[in-house]
Amino acid sequence: MFDNLKKKISEAVNKIVKREDAKKEEGQEIAGAKETAIINGPERKQEEIDGDIPQSSSKEEPISDSYAPIAKPAAPIKDAYREEKAQEQKKEEKAQPRLSLKTKIKGAILGRSRLDRGEIEDFAESIRSSLLESEVSYDTADEITSDIRKRLAEGDIDTRKVREELNSTVRESLREVLEKGRKGVDLGLFVSDRIASGKTPVKILFLGPNGTGKTTTMAKIAHMLKSKKISCVLSASDTFRAAAIEQTVYHGERVGVPVIKSGYGADPASIAFDAIAYAKSHNIDVVLVDSAGRQETNRNLIGEVQKIARVVKPDLTIFVGESISGNVLPNQIKEFSKFVAIDGIILTKLDCDSKGGNAISITNTTGIPILFFGIGEGYDALAPYSIDFVIGSIAPN
Numbered sequence: 041m042f043d044n045l046k047k048k049i050s051e052a053v054n055k056i057v058k059r060e061d062a063k064k065e066e067g068q069e070i071a072g073a074k075e076t077a078i079i080n081g082p083e084r085k086q087e088e089i090d091g092d093i094p095q096s097s098s099k100e101e102p103i104s105d106s107y108a109p110i111a112k113p114a115a116p117i118k119d120a121y122r123e124e125k126a127q128e129q130k131k132e133e134k135a136q137p138r139l140s141l142k143t144k145i146k147g148a149i150l151g152r153s154r155l156d157r158g159e160i161e162d163f164a165e166s167i168r169s170s171l172l173e174s175e176v177s178y179d180t181a182d183e184i185t186s187d188i189r190k191r192l193a194e195g196d197i198d199t200r201k202v203r204e205e206l207n208s209t210v211r212e213s214l215r216e217v218l219e220k221g222r223k224g225v226d227l228g229l230f231v232s233d234r235i236a237s238g239k240t241p242v243k244i245l246f247l248g249p250n251g252t253g254k255t256t257t258m259a260k261i262a263h264m265l266k267s268k269k270i271s272c273v274l275s276a277s278d279t280f281r282a283a284a285i286e287q288t289v290y291h292g293e294r295v296g297v298p299v300i301k302s303g304y305g306a307d308p309a310s311i312a313f314d315a316i317a318y319a320k321s322h323n324i325d326v327v328l329v330d331s332a333g334r335q336e337t338n339r340n341l342i343g344e345v346q347k348i349a350r351v352v353k354p355d356l357t358i359f360v361g362e363s364i365s366g367n368v369l370p371n372q373i374k375e376f377s378k379f380v381a382i383d384g385i386i387l388t389k390l391d392c393d394s395k396g397g398n399a400i401s402i403t404n405t406t407g408i409p410i411l412f413f414g415i416g417e418g419y420d421a422l423a424p425y426s427i428d429f430v431i432g433s434i435a436p437n
Contacts, residue, residue, distance in 0.1 A: 041363075041390045041391060041393055041396050041415070042174075042395075042396040042399075042430075042433040042434050044174050044395045044396075045170055045171070045174035045176075045395065045396065045397065045434050046433065046434050046435070046436075048166075048169075048173065048174070049167060049170055049207075049434060049435055051166075052163055052166035052167055052170060053163075053203055053206045053207060053210075054203075055162075055163075055166065056155070056159060056162075056163050056202065056206060057203050057206070059159060060153070060155075060197075060199060060202045153196060153197060153199045154195070154197070155192050155197065157193075160189055160192045160193055161189070163188070163192070163206070164185045164186075164188050164192075165185070167184070167185050167188055167210065168182070168184075171184060171185070171397065171400070173395075174395040174396065174397035175366040175367055175395050175397030176397035176398070176400050176401045177367060177370060177401035177404070177405050179404070179405065180217060180400060180401035180404045180405060181401075183217055183404070184213050184214060184216075185213075187212075187213040187216050187217070188209055188210065188213045191209050191212065191213065192209060204437075207435045207436070207437070210434070210435040211431050211435045214400070214430070214431050214434065214435065215427060215431060217400070217404055218400065218403065218404070218427045218430065218431070219427060220404060221403030221404055221409055222407060222408070222409050223409060224383075224384045224409030224411045224425060225356070225383070225384065225411070227261070227264075227384075227411060227412075228264070228265070228268055228270075230242075230355075230356070231265060231325070231326060232268070232270070234355065235270070235325050239355075240320075240324075240325055240326075241273075241319035241320060241324055241325060241326055242325060242326045242327070242355050242356075243316065243327050243329065243352050243353065243354045243355050243356075244261070244326065244327070244328050244329065244354060244355065244356045244357075245312075245329045245331065245345075245348065245349060245352055245354035245356070245357045245358070246258050246329065246358050246360055247345050247357065247358075247359060247360070247376065247380065247382075248333065248359050248360040248361050248372075248376075249333055249361065249362075249365075250332075251333060251362075252333070252360050252361050252362045252365075252388055252389075253360065253362070253388040253389065253414060254331075254333060254360040255278065255284060255287050255288055255291060255330055256291065257360050257412075257414060257422070258274065258288075258291075258328050258330055259274075259288075259291035259292070259294070259419060260419050260420075260421070260422040261328060261422070262274060262291075262295050262297050262326075262328055263419040263420065264420075264422060265326055266295065266296065270325045270326060271297075271323075271324045271325045271326070272297045272324065272325065272326045272327070272328055273297060273299070273300060273315055273318055273319050273322075273326070273327055273328070274288055274291070274292050274297055274298070274299045274300070274315070274328050274330065275299075275300050275311055275314075275315035275327060275328065275329040275330060276288035276289065276299055276300065276301035276302075276311060276330055277309070277311045277312050277315075277329050277330050277331055277332075277348060278308070278330045278331055278332045278333070279302065279304055279305055279306045279307075279308050279311070279332070280332035280333075280341070281304075281332070282304040284330070284332070285301050285302075285303075285304065288301065288330055289301060294419070298318070298322075298324075300315035300318055302314075308331060308332065308344060308347075309344075309347045309348045309350075309351040309352070310351075312327075312329045312348055312351060312352045313351055313352070315327050315329065316352065327352075329348065329352055329354070331344075331348055332344065332345075342376075342379050345379070345380055346379055346380060349380050356383045356384065357380055357381060357382050357383050358382070358383065358384050358385070358386055358411065359373055359376060359377075359382045359384070359385050359386070359408070360385075360386045360388060361385060361387060361388070362387075362388055362389050363388065363389055363390045363393040363396060363399060363413075364389050364392055364393045365398070366395070366397070366398060367397075367398065367401075369398050369402065370398065370401065370405045370406050373385065373402065373406045373408060374405075374406055377406070377408065382408050383408075384410070384411035385402060385406075385408055385409065385410045385411060386410070386412045386413075386414060386422075387402070387410055387425075388413075388414035390413045390414060390415050391414075391415045391416050391421075396433075399413070399430060400434075409425070410425040411424070411425055412425060413425060413429075
């Protein structure tokens with residue numbers, strides 16, 4: 041999971057690391073040359089200037105008295121030449137990019153340096169491309185890279201730890217975006233609090249497109265709650281497919297929880313109503329209600345889930361979606377939420393997704409928090425959503 045994005049960000053970081061290493065080596069050479077010039081002082085410069093003045097290789101021949109005045113200006117000519125050379129040297133020094141020179145020497149000696157504008161832009165664009173290729177939404181990718189640009193432009197980096205500093209910048213920018221989303225409920229704590237206050241049974245409705253692992257995810261939640269000594273009953277309210285009823289019964293038997301069911305084509309809302317009545321009469325804490333998988337464009341099935349929600353009045357409604365569906369998923373969630381209020385998202389098949397980009401952008405684009413990641417087929421293969429887990433998987437320390 042996140043392997044593709046992790047690899048691409050690592051490549052972008054390595055590119056800047058190589059550049060900074062080259063700059064540091066150049067800075068060390070410049071610093072060494074400058075130190076030598078200071079030690080040798082102006083005497084050496086004077087000798088060099090004197091050495092540049094052409095000298096006659098032949099012996100001076102006697103000059104008649106009539107030409108004697110001409111030989112006297114030799115010293116002033118030499119002084120003028122020195123002045124000319126000094127002026128040329130000043131012009132050359134003025135023409136040099138002083139800020140770049142200072143930056144290189146500062147990086148070499150003090151271990152701190154600031155990336156130039158071109159490097160920052162190159163790095164930010166590499167990160168942006170990596171995010172988009174890993175199916176992060178455009179708005180979220182732009183938000184992350186804008187924050188990276190700002191952080192790098194405003195501060196120096198440790199030239200001895202360029203890789204660590206760049207990874208740290210990426211982590212901070214990811215966190216900035218991920219923490220803007222609404223925090224999701226702790227499902228176990230939420231249920232425990234409702235039970236403690238006598239508000240039972242707690243009703244949880246599961247919805248989402250067909251084939252996302254919705255029924256299996258419901259069974260995973262039942263397994264998790266059961267491990268916390270919380271009793272559950274499953275409502276096989278996906279009557280659109282006969283196989284879905286059989287699947288719910290199978291999972292109920294495996295997990296060890298009762299299942300309330302009816303026949304193919306039965307009213308889903310009435311089955312959910314019967315499951316709630318069963319829970320009340322048997323002092324069961326939680327009712328987990330399945331629903332038929334549906335696309336957001338199927339208005340008939342959307343109307344059916346609206347009816348279930350009206351009858352059940354769920355305490356939590358959870359959307360189950362596939363991480364491998366890419367940027368289609370946020371649009372699906374937005375469409376579903378127009379008809380049914382969604383409290384949280386469970387993102388399945390993250391272990392099969394090398395990109396994982398929608399795990400970064402879903403909360404930011406939909407405003408609905410992710411509660412769990414499905415990371416395998418086993419009933420315990422359900423990981424609570426964690427910002428630290430996402431960031432650590434993409435840009436590790």
